[in-house]
Amino acid sequence: MILQDFEKKIFKFIRDYKIFNKYDKILLGVSGGKDSMSLLHVMSKLSKTMGFEISVAHLNHCMREEADSDESFVRQTCEKLKVPFFSKKVDVFTYSKKNKVGVEVAGRNLRYEFFYETLRRLSYNKIATAHHMDDLFETMIYRILRGTGIYGLGGLIPIEEEITKPMLCVDLEEIKNYVTINNIEYVEDKYNYSLDYARNKIRYEITPLFKKINPRYKESFFRLAKIIWGYREEVKRKFEERSEIGKDSLKLKLENDFFDAEIIRIAFLKFSKYPPNMEETEKIIKMRNGGVRKINEVSITKKYDSLLVKI
Amino acid sequence: MILQDFEKKIFKFIRDYKIFNKYDKILLGVSGGKDSMSLLHVMSKLSKTMGFEISVAHLNHCMREEADSDESFVRQTCEKLKVPFFSKKVDVFTYSKKNKVGVEVAGRNLRYEFFYETLRRLSYNKIATAHHMDDLFETMIYRILRGTGIYGLGGLIPIEEEITKPMLCVDLEEIKNYVTINNIEYVEDKYNYSLDYARNKIRYEITPLFKKINPRYKESFFRLAKIIWGYREEVKRKFEERSEIGKDSLKLKLENDFFDAEIIRIAFLKFSKYPPNMEETEKIIKMRNGGVRKINEVSITKKYDSLLVKI
Numbered sequence: 245m246i247l248q249d250f251e252k253k254i255f256k257f258i259r260d261y262k263i264f265n266k267y268d269k270i271l272l273g274v275s276g277g278k279d280s281m282s283l284l285h286v287m288s289k290l291s292k293t294m295g296f297e298i299s300v301a302h303l304n305h306c307m308r309e310e311a312d313s314d315e316s317f318v319r320q321t322c323e324k325l326k327v328p329f330f331s332k333k334v335d336v337f338t339y340s341k342k343n344k345v346g347v348e349v350a351g352r353n354l355r356y357e358f359f360y361e362t363l364r365r366l367s368y369n370k371i372a373t374a375h376h377m378d379d380l381f382e383t384m385i386y387r388i389l390r391g392t393g394i395y396g397l398g399g400l401i402p403i404e405e406e407i408t409k410p411m412l413c414v415d416l417e418e419i420k421n422y423v424t425i426n427n428i429e430y431v432e433d434k435y436n437y438s439l440d441y442a443r444n445k446i447r448y449e450i451t452p453l454f455k456k457i458n459p460r461y462k463e464s465f466f467r468l469a470k471i472i473w474g475y476r477e478e479v480k481r482k483f484e485e486r487s488e489i490g491k492d493s494l495k496l497k498l499e500n501d502f503f504d505a506e507i508i509r510i511a512f513l514k515f516s517k518y519p520p521n522m523e524e525t526e527k528i529i530k531m532r533n534g535g536v537r538k539i540n541e542v543s544i545t546k547k548y549d550s551l552l553v554k555i
Numbered sequence: 556m557i558l559q560d561f562e563k564k565i566f567k568f569i570r571d572y573k574i575f576n577k578y579d580k581i582l583l584g585v586s587g588g589k590d591s592m593s594l595l596h597v598m599s600k601l602s603k604t605m606g607f608e609i610s611v612a613h614l615n616h617c618m619r620e621e622a623d624s625d626e627s628f629v630r631q632t633c634e635k636l637k638v639p640f641f642s643k644k645v646d647v648f649t650y651s652k653k654n655k656v657g658v659e660v661a662g663r664n665l666r667y668e669f670f671y672e673t674l675r676r677l678s679y680n681k682i683a684t685a686h687h688m689d690d691l692f693e694t695m696i697y698r699i700l701r702g703t704g705i706y707g708l709g710g711l712i713p714i715e716e717e718i719t720k721p722m723l724c725v726d727l728e729e730i731k732n733y734v735t736i737n738n739i740e741y742v743e744d745k746y747n748y749s750l751d752y753a754r755n756k757i758r759y760e761i762t763p764l765f766k767k768i769n770p771r772y773k774e775s776f777f778r779l780a781k782i783i784w785g786y787r788e789e790v791k792r793k794f795e796e797r798s799e800i801g802k803d804s805l806k807l808k809l810e811n812d813f814f815d816a817e818i819i820r821i822a823f824l825k826f827s828k829y830p831p832n833m834e835e836t837e838k839i840i841k842m843r844n845g846g847v848r849k850i851n852e853v854s855i856t857k858k859y860d861s862l863l864v865k866i
Binding site: 386388390391392394397445450453454457461467470472477478501 | 814
């Protein structure tokens, strides 16, 4: 099978970051927009080369007139491509009101709930979403502005537990080009246009200015992201080396280096709790023997050169 | 002596980052603009509290009508404050043409040449410049856009060899406020307005948009910078641990971790050579035993788990 440049790029990215292997069973999140239709076409082609299995999950948000016809469109494309298709209708507005979250967040929560549900039901092991390089650097900028350390600056990650993003290596221009060249049909997925305030400012006002300073600014962001993905791996290795996982607690060995702070943050994430900020983390590290701090429902006790972390 | 909040902030920053101690002899770079006049006043006050010694260096760029009166203004202020004053006249345009660099770069080179000259002549040990938080985050943004790794993302550094930047913890607003409250006189240092294209775009077009996304975006950048300064220290420690310095070569021990790449970059900097990019660094690390690569006049030979770096 001959791969186009766009597909080769994604194939190389998948291989470099060990995103998929031939035994994987991958659920693709497909809204029907150009990003996810590209994902569907590329992954359908690569499944034949690489040997993995794919299915499609489409959440019908029932938020616009075209929602049902979008669903049919994705279903029919899947039939043509002989890819199993799963869908579900949800009521985003009710969820949004009930859980007091914005419509964007409600939609995302419901989407991932549905993806995980389907993943378990099919005994699949991976979810793939169509996030691309523009999403990546927009997230990086947003994180920098809102406040992030090095770990969080990685923005979107190619593979993290079940969730994969094999298209982070291609930008929106390349996607538009790919759908045009290959006559790939797609729906105008208005959710992409209803980005929130910050993302709109970044996409339509800030990045055009970036482009004036360096027309190849996307490469700069992508390269930095790759370096940070490597850094995250190093942090995770250090966490493995320096942590002992107990029944309902964690013991962390402090080594008086830069990674102490990162490892404390990972411990919070392991308990699904929001990690402390830089100043709080410093205070934890500097506690005297026997000292105790409680942050975000997690209690931390200093024992000589170790921390006992409990929920 | 009672310190104002602005001065306390700088004092704390100096202490936290061990920028100065009581035995230091510090040469202040003072153009006469509000940033460096604030530096002069704060350092003059702190020299009495902390015990260090200061002098002022003023380079007369001879580029504008007011250049000589600026020089007199700084000289007179120094006389009032009883701070030794040193100045020199240079011809920026000739240097710029002769060395084929822009006027900005020419000015900076000549300035630092003069600072180092004066430093040696007086047997002083530190240079302090008036770079502030706005300079810091503008540099961070510029570096991100042009391409940087984690190490370079630190932008400006509080202390690096002789060069110190004790005002990185205060922003332009705070400086304006300080000169107003204290009736500190200053000259309109037009060099600050003749920033280059990129910096103007960042200062006048990009950061106002950042402000709309997060009014406290400066704190986000400053916090990230502080984390990266810590990271740089860690990289330097790792370099010390893993390098052996020979007569005209360096031996680096590879440990198959994230820091291998960073340490290779530091080795280039030690030889005052521009470090290789991410892809080139990867290739160096992945060489087989006996492999040789030459990059930016530096030759690197792989010997088992070590690299021999020679100029």
